[in-house]
Amino acid sequence: MKLKRFLTGVLSAVMALSVCALPAAAAGGEDTTPTAPSTSTIDTGKKGSITIHKYLVDGEVNGGSSNYGEKLTKEPEAEAAKDVGFSIYQVMTAKELVAYYNGKDNTEPKASDYTPVADKKSVKTTDNKTYQRHGDEKKTNEKGEVTFNELEVGLYLVVETTKPAAVTKAVDPFLVSVPMTKVGANGKADPTQWLYDIHVYPKNSTQTGTIYLKKQGLVGGDAYNTPTGLNGVQFRLERLKEGKTVGDTDAWEIVTSKNNNNGIYTTSIVNGDNGTIKVDGLHPGTYRFTEVGYADSAAGVDKKYILDTAASYTFKIEATPDGQKVTKLDDSNSDYEIKGTTITVTNYAPDVDKQVVNRTDGKTYQEAADYAVGDKIPYRIAVTIPTNIAKLKTFCLTDTPENLDDDTRIQFYSNSDCKALITKSLVKETAGITSTNNAKGKGFKIDFDPAKLEEYAGKTIYITYEATLKKGADTTTAGNHNKVDLTYSNKIKSGNVLEDETADHNHIEDTAVVYTFQIDITKVGKDGNKETPLDGVTFKLYEQIAHQTETGEKVLSDDDAKALGFKDTNKFSYKEVATGTTEGGGKLTFTGLSNSKTATTGASRYWLVETQTKEGYNLLGAPVEAKLDIVYKTTWKEKNTFDKGVLVKHSHDANTETFKTPNDGSQTNNGTQEGTEQSAGLDRGEKVTYGILSTEIINKKGFQLPVTGGFGTLLFSGIGVLLVLAGVAVLFSMKKKNDRA
Template sequence: MPVEQLRKGIVAAVAIVTAATVGGLGITSAASALEETSTGSITVSNLADSGESVDVTAKAYKIIDVNYDYDTDQPETPEFTWNFAITGWVKSNFPEYIGADNSVTGEYEGLPNVEGETTSGIANNETTGEIAEFFDKLGASGKLATVAGSAKNTGNSVTINGLAIGGYYVEVTNNSDESTTANGLYVYRAVDANVLPKYVDKQWVVDNATIVAKRSKPSMDKSINERTSSEINTGLDKRDQGSDTAYIGENVKFDLRTDVPAYPSNAISKSYWISDAMDEALTFNDDITVEGVKADGSTVDLTGTDAYVKILNTKDMGDHDVTFLLKFDYDKIRAYSKIHVSYSAIVNEKAVVGTAIVNHAELQYNNNPYNGNDYTTIPDDTKVYVFGIKVNKIAAGTKTPLSGAEFKLQRNGETSKFVEVSTGVYRKALNTETGSETLVTDANGKLTVYGLKGADDDGNQLTYQLVETKAPGGYNKLGAPIDVTLTPIQDEAKDYTGHLEGESEIGYVAKDVENKTGKLPKTGGIGTIVFSVLGVLMIAGGVMLAASRKKA
């Protein structure tokens, strides 16, 4: 609660006492005297959002004394003076806040207190930043050695009892990083709260203080191939959602947006790490860009600056393997409300049809500024899927498997190249591979092609064309392409599942392709008669030509 508001409260109370004076004798009306042993409490409320559970401890350090004459049962002037423990420090660091008699000056009393949700990005030249700067430096000064009172929370608030009248610096810390509902996710900044005398019903009483927790809860938001189609869930603004389909060799783009916590400057540790652990079916392009996002939405390019250190193929805070790790210098990013990281990877030859290629990103940060060993991890995953086609080449009528048929696979007139994995099995070629357009059925007439994209950028199904380039011996080549459509199935959140409509097995659709035998005439048939007649006519023609030449 701002000191200014409490000061006004005391002045108003003194006026009430003056008005209650009997005649001109200077004798006040009957009132219960405030005892030197009288104490009050400070309650810090709103430790978490509704329905969330946390485990914290609050500690109160006295920084302002209230001048109260217990003999006359009235406050004195100056009402507020700095506590002896920090008087010298205030004079040296914030001389504008302390008067000649160690009083708390109007410059400090007029500062607004910032309660509730907070983020970093507090500039010291802003009014709301001045109180934060004072508390940060006070917390780091080492002058707050004596704890006036402490308590653990009950539910969504914590109450410290047994506090003498005065102004307090209140510190809230997580007791552990064990996750219940939200425990360990919040970072709490120090708050100021005041326990003061209050004149009520002709007597002075201690006015207990209630202050709203000053807290921030960093979050992680990961998306894949961001675009605007409502038919696709890219994971933007959604936790552990976001998916897409891709072909082997395709470049997939990822974006991470994380909140920057508001650490007090006296924090022992302010670690802030962003990492990503990629599936083996993804090849990292090492093309990271980093932006600092200000509260107004404007951005600053931090790529390659000393705001962070990039480490490849290392461990995160939990000793888990990660593809890359960005260790941020908190003091270089505290001016931003968010960090935006972009990067990409290529779907490689290890992709398995219908199996999620998971990309696991994490934000890790110290959740207890006063204990460097405590941290919390906020993960967010996205998924990529590839699909395939299974061809069953058979003879029309007999259904006999036909080996040796040759195809190529096209979409929108473009022919894809493949690498033969085994006889009759082909995967989409990487851009770095030569590959071949020719696909050949095996001895059993089977052909498998995989590593195919299942939907376009608007979420529409994709149709491929199987073009037969060579028929099996003794059979006619197909005169037209065969359409094969892939329709990926999405869940209620519009995330892809790895399944296809009408699939023969997960991620594959099957297609029977028939060939008919040639139409050459059989022996003794009408065709033979036709050829015989033609032969006789040709011979007769030859005889007539020879006779005519002799006559000539």
């Protein structure tokens, strides 16, 4: 029978066509008619083997030449299928196989004639013959290979009894003859050579698809901000092993490919969208993404977001007629969602914003304001709580002032106008709020209890307190900083893993600035056209304040104010600020002053009263008004630079401010005076800008009446007494003459 001779001659070619999908290679024009084998050369006592090479492909196995039962010289360019189970059944003995090859058995064997029973330990034919499984089921290794050794000569049925999760249908059962004739390079069978170690390459009908992971960061909660796509974040992709459950030990295996050998994927720009991972060629099955960290090359990446390395984002891929379906498996984890084939994972971050109250209106919060030494300065800190606050181990604020002393009487509010007071404790039971000291001032630390903050997850709370500006405060553009640092866990870890104080914390810093200024006086004496600097002239500086009915130690009564020349005593009172005497060439500086503008009138707040002058010069007849109104920026752009775990929002130094009206459209206090550039010190070329009002005050020489109690009064009094005595003497002398007469 021609079909039998064909099977006998080139059974390997039949295997290639019906089982391995590897067509026989034949040179064009050559005679490929099979040659009948010589069954006399079969060694029926020899043992053979069947090695199965299993790959997940959708189409032909590429990369090697036709094998005709031999191992390919080059491995296919396809994904190896691990843990695929195969069972073999001997359906012909050596004697039956030789008889079949010799034409004594005209029944043509077909794999479809055999049906595995339910337990897969045997197969039955249509005429109820039973064949037992040869040994146990074996599964492919990581290379997709499995070998059945020590096989007797015969015909074997190979059945895929455990199919890979990646395929929709197991490979059809197929027959393998041990041995089979060897086919030469010319495609012709060699009737004298038999292959006892057979290699087969069965393929499944597989279905693969593409999934996307979208990584986004969110500050606070949904109601406050728009999510941001985050590049440079790494995830590990794993697949659930066949027969395992999610909670099993060693249940997951890394998903690799020819373009990814470690299963680590990094978010980047995909199709113009930031924070995206694209993975091709995923077969049906159960998978999970686990966050690993930031890529080493992720320079410039916004790393303020809290990585959740304890969470797994699990999903299932199922084959459908239209492609594939991706389903979320962990409904308890609200930090990820799946729409279509896109898995969106959200990380969260806190935020902190430090501001100071505008002195002139007493209510507007801004980045900078001006105050005088001794003033109580109101501050507000806005803290945005991350949605996953309850999972954090560390969440604390540290306030570090310069030339300021903080008051630790702190209030917490749930709204920005600071009217809804939070009365419940938000801090740890022990040392929740503590005072701190630094070289330039006294600050505080608030150690929050994350569990107590859960009620405010995704929201913003507000903290208010006051600080006092200290004597010696900086009057240059450098200003007096009050910096807040928010320290928080940057990773969520499994179990009770301890944090590393340096590596596992992020910091967000923000700074509010207080400026304070000075009045520089130059005292000059004028005699005709000649001007001379006058040392030793004393001035008192008064601050104009709202009228007070009760006078304090340094507040003038209305009568005293009028006596010094202050005219508007019904509306204002006058408080003594400082006293000073000119020296060094008629120079005098009053420092640590706020601008002159007031919230109600905008009028000058400072007056200079001369209380003692140089001999020969007249005292000033009235107070001298000092209009201090230095311009400065009340806000500036956020810097938002991330360096060594610290995100700096508003960075401020001497170069941030110029005390000049800016050209960038920044909001200012509408000041009218510019700062004054001066040398920073002796023998230093550095120039700094001070907030200075410079004023020259001139005294003139002239006639001066003697003051009450002076030497002139005594002289005139003495002459008067002598004249009176002389008059009395004359009267007594005249009386005596009259008496004699």
